[in-house]
Amino acid sequence: MRSDSAVGRSEYTLSPEPVAIVGIAALYPGVQGPEEYWQLVSEERPDTAASAAAHGRGPGLGISPGLDDMEVDVARFGIPPAQAGSMARMQILMLEAARQCLADAGHPGRPLPVERTDVITGTCFGLDRQHANALRVEASRYAREVERAALSAGADRESAGQAAEELRTLLARRLGGSPHDRVGEMASTIPARIATAFKFHGRTLAMEAADATSYAAVAQAVQHLRGGLSDAALVVAGQRRESPLFATALDAKGLISTVSRPFAADGGGFVLGEGVGALLLKRLSTAVRDGDRIYATILDCSLRHDPRPGPFSSSLSVGLRRSTAADSLRAAAVRPEAIQYVECVGSGVGQEVRAELEALAALHEGAAAGSVAVGSVKDRLGHTFANAGVAAISKVALALHHRRIPPQWEARSPSEFERSGTPLRLPGASGPWPPGDEGRPRRATVHGASLTGTLCHLVLEEHPAPEEHPAGQGHPVREGHDGADRLGRAPAAESVPLTRLPGDGPVARYAVQDSGSASVSPSDGEPIAVVALAGWFADSPDAESFWHAVRSGVSRIGPVPETVLDRDLYYAPGALSLTHSYTDQGGHTTLPAAPPPGLRITSSRYASMDGAQRLALGVAAQLLASDAPHGASAVSGRGLVAVGSNLGLTRERRANAESSLQDLEETVAQLAALNGLSPLQKKSLLTSVREHMGPPDEAVLPDLLDGCLAGGIAALLANEYGLDAVPLAVEAACASSLAALDMAVGALRSRTADFAIAGGVELACNARDMVLCSALGLLSHSRNAPFDAGADGFTPGDGCGLFLLRRYGDALRDGDEILGLIRGVGASNDAKSLIAPDVGGQTRAMERAFAQVDFAPSAVDYLEAHGTGTKVGDRVEIAAVARVYGRAPRARPLEIGSAKSFYGHTFAAAGSAGLLRTLLAMRERTLPPNTNLRTINPALDLAAVPARVSTEPSPWVTGPGQPRRAAVSSFGTGGINYHVLVEEHRGGSR
Known part of the structure; x- marks a missing residue:
């Protein structure tokens, strides 16, 4: 593990080629598209369903409005009607986000390299069709117990059998059913459907890393692009509350709050939000060659983990948070003083907030008081969990593109972390984002963290508008654009000394003398x-x-x-x-x-x-x-x-099914076949069913989320x-x-x-x-x-x-x-x-x-x-x-x-x-x-x-x-x- 010593100027190595963000999609409650999303994050008092819920005006405890009302025409994606009913709602929303992201980037008018375009998606905590399918299968057992209990309660055999069949029919009607259910419920079907709809032949995979999911997906896309494994990458990440169990399990860990206050040192957690977002990424040189509009560039995307035994919880290590950020800046060849804005985790959990802000203050120690603006999109959306990284990156990319610092609601009231002399400040109003010292590019960082202990850090830089480039001088991919605060590129041949050792075949040339931190392209084929x-x-x-x-x-x-x-x-x-x-x-x-x-x-x-x-x-x-x-x-x-x-x-599916079966008791009591039973007999029947089915999953225990x-x-x-x-x-x-x-x-x-x-x-x-x-x-x-x-x-x-x-x-x-x-x-x-x-x-x-x-x-x-x-x-x-x-x-x-x-x-x-x-x-x-x-x-x-x-x-x-x-x-x-x-x-x- 690297030490937490101060970031020295001579320690920087040159970063690999930046990755350009050329398309954005944003689907959030009351928001569709990057323009509406920018309006949400840039206005001081946005009036949207998502922001209302984040400040205590939502439908329930710690819950923001959802995406259920958003209509999507699946026929436009060539999906047969026979399969449409078996699709998870998240599949539909992610298809739409992919379409909007590609349209935002100018496609299909500007074709993509379909042979080498990857699709990487991120979701967390199961999908609605998985829960429905599990409940449908589990309901057969429940109906059998109803039949047995009805007999014990005094019903005749014919009435008991009719009650079980009536319940099965009712559940089949409610839950649906199709031969395509297995395919329609899978998370990996989402990127596959996107690839099929848009004819992409690159890698397709779905990922999950708790609330670091979309950060990990972006990091994977960046690695593929820099390694020459792909020429474009579409990252789509989404989160829905597919069942009440998700919020209940988070609440059992003490993470759910009624109001979203990302930087509250005494905060009790976050509001759980919903959202689906997408980013289309290319290598900067490819995007420039293709004439793409570039929102911003990613200079570095790093992940780090804090391995602590026991129940899952976010890292509270100030030193590791600081060193993760410092290492990422070093990899990007950017000094801390060049950062003007930081998009924080802002979890609203007191200990985590203090650790994050202390790490930032230490990283930017020596900077002028109030020179680094900080914010968190959770004040507008709540915590969109698997989508959180894409939501944060999109916000910063749009801010760099518009050259404006977005405001933070909490700035309207005193904040405990704004101590005298700290370089950090909460911007109370949207304002112009000035260029860096001596005309250097505007730069920002994005921080992420997960409840499993992973830390994430990205360095983003603005991309000058085309009219800012003198004609005939080419695009300043690395020419005169880095400024004095970025160091020169070392020849690739000098990065990793290799020597031939005695051995069999050409693999011997990969015997590495010094495996330092220099970048080697995955396409080099090192064994x-x-x-x-x-x-x-x-x-x-x-x-x-x-x-x-x-x-x-x-x-x-x-x-x-x-x-x-x-x-x-x-x-x-x-x-x-x-x-x-x-x-x-x-x-x-x-x-x-x-x-x-x-x-x-x-x-x-x-x-x-x-x-x-x-x-x-x-x-x-x-x-x-x-x-x-x-x-x-x-x-x-x-x-x-x-x-x-x-x-x-399986544990999550079963827990959801068991909790849902408890909701069936009222339905069972009203089955027509059981009308001959007295209220006391019906009560006895339900008690017997409950005993034979076993107790509902202990959804109130903090360990439940970990096992799901x-x-x-x-x-x-x-x-x-x-x-x-x-x-x-x-x-x-x-x-x-x-x-x-x-x-x-x-x-x-x-x-x-x-x-x-x-x-x-x-x-x-x-x-x-x-x-x-x-x-x-x-x-x-x-x-x-x-x-x-x-x-x-x-x-x-x-x-x-x-x-x-x-x-x-x-x-x-x-x-x-x-x-x-x-x-x-x-x-x-x-x-x-x-x-x-x-x-x-x-x-x-x-x-x-x-x-x-x-x-x-x-x-x-x-x-x-x-x-x-x-x-x-x-x-x-x-x-x-x-x-x-x-x-x-x-x-x-x-x-x-x-x-x-x-x-x-x-x-x-x-x-x-x-x-x-x-x-x-x-x-x-x-x-x-x-x-x-x-x-x-x-x-x-x-x-x-x-x-x-x-x-x-x-x-x-x-x-x-x-x-x-x-x-x-x-x-x-x-x-x-x-x-x-x-x-x-x-x-x-x-």
């Missing part, structure tokens, strides 16, 4: 070493038992326990239904009963965690075991923990293991694990991280998911059989896989055991169908992976395929493989396999299962077999590669002096495609 791995899938609780099962060729799929799938309620073999699963097979796992040894987690807190959180903690304990072959240096420095998962966790956050999985790993690592959740449907790996590789190559933990986790064996997937006909009626002529779908599986990654040179230097090298990661979106796979999209991902390496597809020996186990999916995948891997003669056929034949489809964890199997096969020098394979599907053109699918393990042999090479594919709903290239390390011990 990333896997120095540890761990996994827990089905009944294989560690990597060794996982490999033993694979080596033996015995599938781990079987009937799921009755506690997972109540067969009387949910199992109906042979029929498609909105309320039943036609299979009872799965790769089920039994979760750890207690936290890993050495962690100070109370039994009550552990019980409040989601199952995915508990499983990930157990796998992380294996990954970071004290007797692991890697040393302590493997997790030293700054890191990243990126975990692929469903962004709506998908980003809480990664945050638990960082906090409980004391890792200086930013925690992120990522959802890219079934490709989530490889999307997380891609983020980790990018962070390591760009040197924003020194180590990374990446992987995925999901518990797909549950009644809700099995019912929803059966409704769409996705599940196999028997077992997963990838590439088989009888393949009829996938079987769900539970699992988690995690990998510890470092730069190759660092791992070599420290003598780590290197289990394999990640050489390339390619990603794409089909931009066609949400469900049907596409040869072209999969081919793009493969080609992009090979563009990062120095070997041809013919040098790859083994492909760990997605292997979805459907006739269409398998055929499309092999056709894409033939296009890329069949272009040149091969010395031997490409071996193809899939872990799904052993463990089922683990959804978000699927890529980690495939990578785990590949790395273990590489370690054992054995090509892994497939199981459940009887007859190869004759529609698979394996000869075009050529390739083979084996059912027996075989030695993995290579040519003289050649490392073993493999590829791993994951393809997800929404047309999301990832392809990873893995290479054996031949210089280390085994």
Whole structure:
């Protein structure tokens, strides 16, 4: 960790190319578009629904008005009517925000580079369709209990049955139901729908990091742009109160207040707001070339984490807040005295407010009294949580564009932090934003923080209007624009000295002598070493038992326990239904009963965690075991923990369903079939139902929120293991694990991280998911059989896989055991169908992976395929493989396999299962077999590669002096495609 010493002038290094904000969308209560948003944040007394609620005139305790009244025509996005009713409301709002943002940037009149445009979205705490689907499935159990209780209360069997059926019909009418419900509820469907609507073929992923979500999304977009992985990035972040549980859980932590006072030192919290916003980003040089209007430029976007064990809470470290800001300014080559405005977190929580303002005062110590204006958009919107970063960045970008300092409402009354002589001030009125000293550009910073402990900091700079550039002198991207307070750029070749070491192949050139902080483009393709791995899938609780099962060729799929799938309620073999699963097979796992040894987690807190959180903690304990072959240096420095998962966790869905079921009691009492019961009998009936259903989830406990956050999985790993690592959740449907790996590789190559933990986790064996997937006909009626002529779908599986990654040179230097090298990661979106796979999209991902390496597809020996186990999916995948891997003669056929034949489809964890199997096969020098394979599907053109699918393990042999090479594919709903290239390390011990 860096010290908190004063920021010295000689310590600055030159920042990478700025990123331009060329489009803004703003959807908030009473606000549509950047013009109305600027009016909201710039007027002293704006009269909007959002601002009224922020000051105590809203609909309820700590709640601002919402976005329910905003109308959006989904037909304009080409969405079939059959799917529209299954869409989460957030999907619709984000589609509209994307459209408005692109229109604000001049599109479609000014086309975007669709092949290289990424879509990154951020949401938090589940979506309404997830809750409705969970309630619909849970309602079957509730109706059964009503029938049983009615019989016990004195109703005859016919009346009791009619009451249950009446209740089911009523709930089906209220909650709706469609085969498309599973797709319509997913967070990762949002960026996929945007990509499909606007034909973007870049990366598409959804992220969650609590209230740092949109800051993390912007940081990811900036990294992609600077690394040359994309040419444009659309970031869309939104927050709705999808259920009362969200506000209740926040209130249990003491974070909800009736009035929004961002800088109140004695404040009790924030008003919870709603909003959806979007930013369109490009590299500055690209935006200038394209003639875009540029609102402002991002000079730096940094994230830092304060890892503290125990219940989640925001960082109170003044020193860490100050050093995070100082490091960000240093990376941007901007001195603190050049900052004129700071957009603060302004949480309204007393301790957090004091920590933030003390850190700012220390950072700007020596500046003239009142020379730094501060503000927080929470005084207008309340806290829009996952959207908070985009709301803040948009405000500052618009202020720089209009060259006006926005006012803060709290300035109308005395503020405790405005002590005599402080450089900070609250502007009471909107006023001109003067240029910096000696005509330097106007500059501002944006601070963010999350309740999981993450800190965020951005440095923004104005962009001069076109008329300010003398004709014929070009655009001042870095010419005469930086002023005397920015230092010159060092030649890129001098930033990271490299030397060739004895070794095998061109990877040797990446042995780094000095891994300092200089920027290296991710597109440079520096190998990333896997120095540890761990996994827990089905009944294989560690990597060794996982490999033993694979080596033996015995599938781990079987009937799921009755506690997972109540067969009387949910199992109906042979029929498609909105309320039943036609299979009872799965790769089920039994979760750890207690936290890993050495962690100070109370039994009550552990019980409040989601199952995915508990499983990930157990796998992380294996990954970071004290007797692991890697040393302590493997997790030293700054890191990243990126975990692929469903962004709506089971615990949250269940808690919402249980709380909603309590609201049904009045409805049950009024069922026509129960009219023959007396009031006393009805009361007895409801009491019995309540007892059998179990008590409602303890929504008043502070730990509830922690167990409902998908980003809480990664945050638990960082906090409980004391890792200086930013925690992120990522959802890219079934490709989530490889999307997380891609983020980790990018962070390591760009040197924003020194180590990374990446992987995925999901518990797909549950009644809700099995019912929803059966409704769409996705599940196999028997077992997963990838590439088989009888393949009829996938079987769900539970699992988690995690990998510890470092730069190759660092791992070599420290003598780590290197289990394999990640050489390339390619990603794409089909931009066609949400469900049907596409040869072209999969081919793009493969080609992009090979563009990062120095070997041809013919040098790859083994492909760990997605292997979805459907006739269409398998055929499309092999056709894409033939296009890329069949272009040149091969010395031997490409071996193809899939872990799904052993463990089922683990959804978000699927890529980690495939990578785990590949790395273990590489370690054992054995090509892994497939199981459940009887007859190869004759529609698979394996000869075009050529390739083979084996059912027996075989030695993995290579040519003289050649490392073993493999590829791993994951393809997800929404047309999301990832392809990873893995290479054996031949210089280390085994």
